[in-house]
Amino acid sequence: MSEMPQEVIDEFLTECEELIEDVFDKLRKIEKDGFDDDHINAIYRSIHTVKGSSQLFGFSLIGKISHSMETALDPVRHKIMPLEQRLIDEIYKGMELTSRLIAGVRADGSEPNLSSEIADIAPRIIGHAAAAMNALMPLPGEALVTPADLSHDNSMLQKKPAATSEVKVEPVSPAREPQPKIDTPAPVIPEPVAEVVEIKPKPTPKPKIEDSKPSPQPRNKTMESKTTKASDKGDNGTIRVNVNLLDNLMNRVGELVLIRNQVLQFSKLNNDDEFLKLSQRLNVVTAELQDDAMKTRMQPIGSILTKFHRVTRDLAKELGKEVDLELIGKDTELDKTLIEAVKDPLTHIVRNCVDHGLESTEDRAASGKPAAGKVVIKSYQEGGQIIIEIKDDGKGIDASVIGAKAVEKGVLSGEALANMSEQDIQSLIFAPGFSTAAKVSNISGRGVGMDVVKTNIEKIGGHVEVQSEVGKGTSMLLKIPLTLAIVPAMVVATKGEVFAVPQVKVVELVRVEDSVQGKGIEFLQGKPVYRLRGNLLPLLNLAQVLGLPDADVIDKNDAVNIIVINVDNQLVGLIVDEILDSADIVVKPLSKFLKRITVYSGATIMGDGRVILILDANGLTRSMNHEAALEATTNYGHETKDELHDEISEYLHFDVGLESTCSVPLCLVHRLEEFNSKSISVTGNQRVIKYRGTLLPLISVREALGGTPFDYDSERDVPVIVVSKGEKPFGLVVEQILDVVAMDSQIDSSIKDNDNMLGSVIYDEDVIVVIDALTIIQQLQSKFITQEEVVKQEQAENLRKNHNILITDDIAFFRNQVFKALNEAGYNVDIDVDGQQAFNRFSKAENGHYSLIVSDIEMPNLDGLGLAKAVRGHENGKSIPMIAVTTRSSSRDIEKGKKAGFDVYLEKLDPIRLVSEVDRLIGIEGGESGDVRRKSAN
């Protein structure tokens, strides 16, 4: 049925969604307050309408399921059979299915294939009716009754002779007292079977705009089940308008407001009374227009709140809890886009409330609370904001538990925790990666919840707060701006530039008149701070953050204005020159390429037509933290470079399923791959995988570190770090690749309990195990070495023992690697940390003491090139072989190295190649002696 224009289908869907919500609402009321004629009739009518219109549109599945519900409800409605809880449950399921179908149609234009579910549920629903019918009325035909036969009398449980199929117009019914409320909204299509309709026969599908019946009313969810009031003449009708049109209208009004501001300002400069009067008129009308335009986009928040009855009901059933949900202030109106934006966060909070907040029924009984937990969602307007409060009477948030958890999860340190207030600790539930549920359920507990709630609410300029009392309950406050487009803001100036700061983030304004020490601005480690009522308030100089000229001077003699802003519950003071005004500003987005400058959230046009930038509080503080972080790393780098001849290297962090995170120097990593465990095969005892035309042997890092073997059996993606040793690649199998991190190369090798570890490094307060990838590989290789090779190797090792090698490298890690490679091969090795030291050692040694020199190129004091020149210039150094081992290996670098006197130029760091080159130059074991300069000293 896709020939239908999309708007018509959209309208149909919207109407269905509204009807479905209404049905849920009525079902809940029935469950709560017991059987009610009006409600049953309303439900019946809604389902009937869904059925009718879905058939009209050719959505047969929706038609089918609603037909079954309609059939089942009919006898109930006519009091032929009582309404059983079982039927209510079935109707719930049926409606759930219907709403899934509707959602499916909305998403891809056709009904999702849920026929099996429908085939499952529809007969069950109809079964109710059939059972009732069979029991009561062994009559054939449709189980329908004419209303004429019914009276209000509750004794009417016996079936009057059925009047079989009926005409649309029942002449008697509307006049008769018994069913004043069975008045249906005009059915969208003619119904073949009996149906109570109004007297005036309605021509079938009529444009809804003229439809005086409120049932498909889009905006008013609180529609009474009392159906049409007599006074409803149609002049109060609603029309459906495309949202884009409303958006355009809003934008135009926004522009009009700006022009109005300009006119007003201009009129004040003129002394023309008439003009002034006119502009005042314009002012008033514009304000009203703005108000009305805003209202067109407003929707009662009830449209999303009522859904929560279903959400809590389902969830409570699943968890075996009893929950009583109360909604207050459903009529509170909110901008449509905001309604959409708060929907998901609200759902999450409500689910959290039921899942974590409320105790189990037994626990509640034990603490003397009523069995049914209470959740209240209250929404109201306060000070230009909409407040949505979600309150439960559950166990509350225990600050000590939260705190302990946060420390355990590494969200913060124990020290930091000790300094926090109870409220701050409770707010930790918004920290990323935090979840208090002891066990992970499919409902919540994955630790991705509350921080997402917070970010989503903040994205729309809102704010989340939590208040909780242990044992009494928790309440969450969502503070949301009334509308996205217009924001109250402070207008400030600094160094002649004007900016706007949204007022949501502003806590207070402080004017520091007296800048005498102790009272005014102080400097802590060069950073300005201010004592605000005894607490230190970190300050940001706006001009400095923005890089304005002459920014770095805070004039100590002048008064200073500080805007205290709250970012993530941290107060920061923004130093500005002047606070000019407060104004309602219309936020205009910035070009995409300006969004990278995170200190701005947009721009606005002032009354005088001038454009000003809106500052983003989050962005400003982020820039502050970033600066601090940068400073920290530079200090760090500075210190290590000068004093330790060490430097920051990059490491790849990964998880192998052991307690500590593991790490490997990035320079050893060739590639990162992910293989499906199914494609891994076994040769002998070795796992291998086809990789770029060769076989890649796989080694489990966990096993190498003494842990359990890797589980290759279950099908999954296996992350593999490909490391090259010599020409050959090897795959290190890990559980998860985490990150590439710059760390100090100062590896503490004293703490190691395994030969496959190089040692440990402290990073971010965590101990990181640095694995010795090359040793791990070597162990694997050694398994395959033949006896012959072993003998050969032993011979070579014996020969090497006669040679002394001098190595120099300023980076401890590489130095150790080179040392290890040569030392294990059998050479005697001396180490120096820079070229100067190495040369001193060399020049002091006897002629011929050293057989070879291995040197880094980049070193402090005397670099590798300098060392080579010095050695070649020395009387003992004319012919000693020299190898450069470096990261710099462009052909120009090699050229330079050769010129300075190096024989071989090797890239960092391939120990096998290094040893073989050393062997070759010294002349051990098959080494080609042709171009060896050195004549053996022995």
Add this chain to the structure above:
Amino acid sequence: MATSAESQLTDAKGTPVGGDLQFSTMTVAGRQYGIDVTMVQEIVRPMPMTKIPLAPPYIYGLINLRGQVVTAIGLMELFGIPGKPPEGLMNVICKHEDNLISLLVEEIGDVVEVNSSSFEPTPNTISPDLKKFLSGIYKFNDSLLSIIDISAIMEVLDS
């Protein structure tokens, strides 16, 4: 300049060009450039400009175009042409995928019609910093017109 543009922009035979494409012409650092007229929304006189601290130097600032905030780009800086542009630059407001940007130029010339046959790709001798913003060259009898590629500009800005 604006008056002379017509006489300048004649085709190879010396007759005025009556082609299938139209370009707005403009001057940046004394040289002539063209932009496809369909990309140009309007030309606006020099406007008061709000500076954007921390933005790259070719971003001059924001202007208020009848209630819309438009970012102004200095072409001279963007093209990497050394020197200081004069005061009072004209705004060529261009629309690209619903985004408005203003390209700041010294002078506005006429709209010229050109024949697609007189097109040539930008020669390789032009510095790559400039060449990436040009979609090609149109030849006239006594002058050449470099065509500015708006989408290339947006791409560079966005990257």
